[in-house]
Amino acid sequence: MAIVKMSKFELVVFAEQRAKILKALQKFKEVNFVDIKLHDENGEIDKDAVEGVTKYVNNEELTHIDERLYQLNNAISLIKKYDERKTRLRDIIHGNENYTFDTLSKKALDYDWKKVSSELNSIGVQYSQIKSEISKKYAHYDEIELWERLDVNPKELKSLKKVNTFLGTIPLKLKGNFIEGISELDKTYYEELRISKDEVYYLVISSNDENEKEKLSEIFRNNSFSVENLDIDEVPREYKVKLQKEIEELKKQKRKLKSQIKTYSEDLNDLQAVYEYLQNKKLRIVESEKLAQTENTVLIKGWIPEEKIEEFEKIVKSEADNNYYLKVTEADKNDETVPIKLKNGKVATVFENLTGMYAYPRYNEIDPTPLFTPFYILFFGMMGADVGYGLVLLLATIFVLKVVNLSSQMRKSVKFFFYLSFSVIFWGILYGSYFGAEINGVWRLVNPAKQYNSLLIGSIIFGVVHIFIGLGIKAYLLIRDGKSLDAVYDVLFWYMALMGGMVYLIFKLMNLSSIVTSISMWIMIAGMVGIVLTGGREAKGVGAKLGGGLYSLYGISSYVGDFVSYSRLMALGLSGGFIASAINMIAGMISGNWFGMIFVPVILIGGHLFNMFLSFLGAYVHTSRLMYVEYFGKFYEGGGKSFKDFRTESKYINMDD
Known part of the structure; x- marks a missing residue:
């Protein structure tokens, strides 16, 4: 439940060991290379650069592998374009082929992909030429047809x-x-x-x-x-007949080539696997250009997770035959170049993509993922609240997780909605909504159609709690960094102003305890005075400080806007429920005769599926907005760069670790 601690390494090996070391590190995967700079931003030689050290460059090898990838990609596209094998449910469930790094390398060595891709590219060129020639013939045919009544040459x-x-x-x-x-x-x-x-x-x-x-x-x-x-040197009508014969002959050749392409259908999976292998090989070449070299040695710098140091050292020792120099140092907490890798529990892990979509934390920040995960689940369910919709989502995700062969990234995405489905069901029970219908005698906490004011108040209370927790996290971070006074100025005073103001308004409007009303008013005033006196503390001059403080106090209006934003928790929940009820009503209206009964299943199934899609899409977008704007805005800055594993993102296969 934190940012993974990183260590920086410097590794020197003999030049002939470079390829073997990089391949072993790619199998290890969890390494992020640093681009070694030998020149500054102005192109001048860096003062720390050592004489005789140059950048490693291999443009020829990179060009060669790009040509191979281009050839493979053309071959794959050609087969997929004319592959007439039907996609069956069994194929969808099977998914992409699973490979380990070793089995993928073995596939590239054992399978004669160069011959197959070369043959396919040759056929593809012929096929394209014939298609082009047919198009030209047709264009010429249309031109001649305009003069068909001309009966002379x-x-x-x-x-x-x-x-x-x-x-x-x-x-x-x-x-x-x-x-x-x-x-x-x-x-x-x-x-x-x-x-x-x-x-x-x-x-x-x-x-x-x-x-x-x-x-x-x-x-x-x-x-x-x-x-x-x-x-032309013929009567147009006769020339048309000649063109038709030429076109038919070209079509025969085209059909023959198309049949040839179809015979390679069984090679598709193998070609795709080799394509992924070459993509990883290309990555090794590209990343090797971050290295530096002398006549006999190669210098490699990068980052690895602290918990992987021992495994990393074993790999280097094994591949370099003890002929290497390795220095590992702990990452500086305030180093902004440290790549960020997140490590969370079973549930929070699947929400890490949401953090990445906003911004990864810096190395000296905290991982916000476990801090927003419970709220995200809670708010999503409140917006999509319906027992039926939640059960459909739950059963669908269970089926996919248990039956379908998914990539690790896809599995995370499906688990994301799996966990959210429980919240949708929970809130559906509280609202008493079952595919938009009410079941007589079944307990419900609130009736959304009648008690919407209660829902609105509850939504805003959730918002207050959410934002105050965000402020509390900010206070913790300031205290952790030795800025206790800043925690008082930027958090405590705001707590006093906001809480005091809310309690004062509630007790004043409802004519409750005058003592509490008076105390809350003075707490509010004290908080506001504190904000005015400290909000502009970084400015120079008394006037500037006071002006900055008053401007900070003006920020209280943004808090009011933030609290109101949480009304969407009620609004989206109500809209989804009302649409579901309308679908049921329409189905009921046409169910009075046999003809109408035919369309009832279509309306119910199609309508509810569409409404479910809209409800979940709206819940996803608006819950994310509440996290990013109202919540993160109180304590989280981000700006870190993510840790990139030394692997390409697979397109055609599932790569097992």
């Missing part, structure tokens, strides 16, 4: 010596003007071949006479005649 028309021939188009709207003009020419013949949506296609044959040519040119200009170059 266009090339022969061009070869005529005593006349000029033209194939071309004019805009449809100019057809009348064109015909009127060209009909006046004595030595010109025209034939209308086709009318399309916007254009008219013509064949024009005219004498070589200069006067005729001049008149025809003017008619062409006036009617936007666009000359077309039909570059």
Whole structure:
């Protein structure tokens, strides 16, 4: 239930041992390398740099492995695109193949992936070329089809010596003007071949006479005649038949290649495993560029969890044959470069992703995950409150966890909703909501439809408790860091102002004990005075300090806004319940006859599933907001960088440790 303690190591090994050491450390996984800087930000040689030490660079190997990954990715994409094997429930349950680091390496060595991927890439290139050629043929076919009524060879028309021939188009709207003009020419013949949506296609044959040519040119200009170059040596109709035959032949070749691709379907899982292996190999190459080297040695720096030091030393000793230098030092508490790894209990672990989505803590902070987990579970259930919805979520997550082969990250995500389902059921019982329906005689604590004011008050009370706990955590952190007075100024005075103010208002408005009313008023005033006097303590000058204090006191309005924000706990719970009731009502209205009864199951199942999705989505988003804005804002800053295991995130397989 804390941030994992880290240690920094410096390791020197012989250059020939580099690859073997890195592979062993990747199997070990829990190591985070530090990029060794030999130059400062201005490109100058760092003052601490040692002569003869250079950065390790291997661009050639990186380029080579990128080419292999590109080839594999193309092969995988090709198989998946034309794989006609049906995805069965059994396949979904089976999930991705499970591999250990050793079995993955063995797969890459035993399976002839280079030959298979090369063959697939070759087939893929041919397939793409044929598809492109078919597209070109079709485009040409469509072009020729426009001139289908032309019953002469266009090339022969061009070869005529005593006349000029033209194939071309004019805009449809100019057809009348064109015909009127060209009909006046004595030595010109025209034939209308086709009318399309916007254009008219013509064949024009005219004498070589200069006067005729001049008149025809003017008619062409006036009617936007666009000359077309039909570059074929056959009558268009005959040429179309020839093109059709060529297209059919290309389609046969395409189908043949497609059948060839399908024969590789059984290779898909193996290719995906090798792809993951090469991704990890690439990571070793990329991370090795953080190292430094001399002519004979390699310097490696990085971070490891303190609890893993002994195991780390054993690996180094085994792989380096005792020929190494290793120095391990405990991480400085205030070192902002320390990578953050979280370690929590069984339940809180699955909520760590929410912390990561906001910001990882710095090394000298605390892990907020276990501090918000109980509230998150409580608030999520209050927003999604329904026994039926909670049971569906519970049973669905149990089924997936027990039956489906999940990756470790997916298992965490499913467990996240598994734990939340209990809260949904709990609040559903308190609200008496069972798929939006009420069951007569079944106990409930509150009726949301009638006692919404009580729910609103309860929601705001939860908010007060939540925010005050956040302030209490802030006080603890300040005291822990030796800033006890800051805890008084920034927490105690706010407790006094807020608590005093709330008690004063409640007792004053309800005409309760005058003594309590008076005491709470003076506590509130004392807290406000304390905030004014200390809120601007870091400013220079009395005026600036007082102004800063008054501005700090103005922050009390933000607390009011924070408290009101918790009304969403009531609002979302009510909205989900009302929609569920409306679905039941609609189903009841159409259930009066046999025809309507057919649609009742569809409305009930579809409607409730949709409402469940909306309710849980809203609960997830708004509960996260309450944590991030109202709660974290009181004590948590974050800004740490996460510890990255020396492994790639698997896409196609499940990698076991």
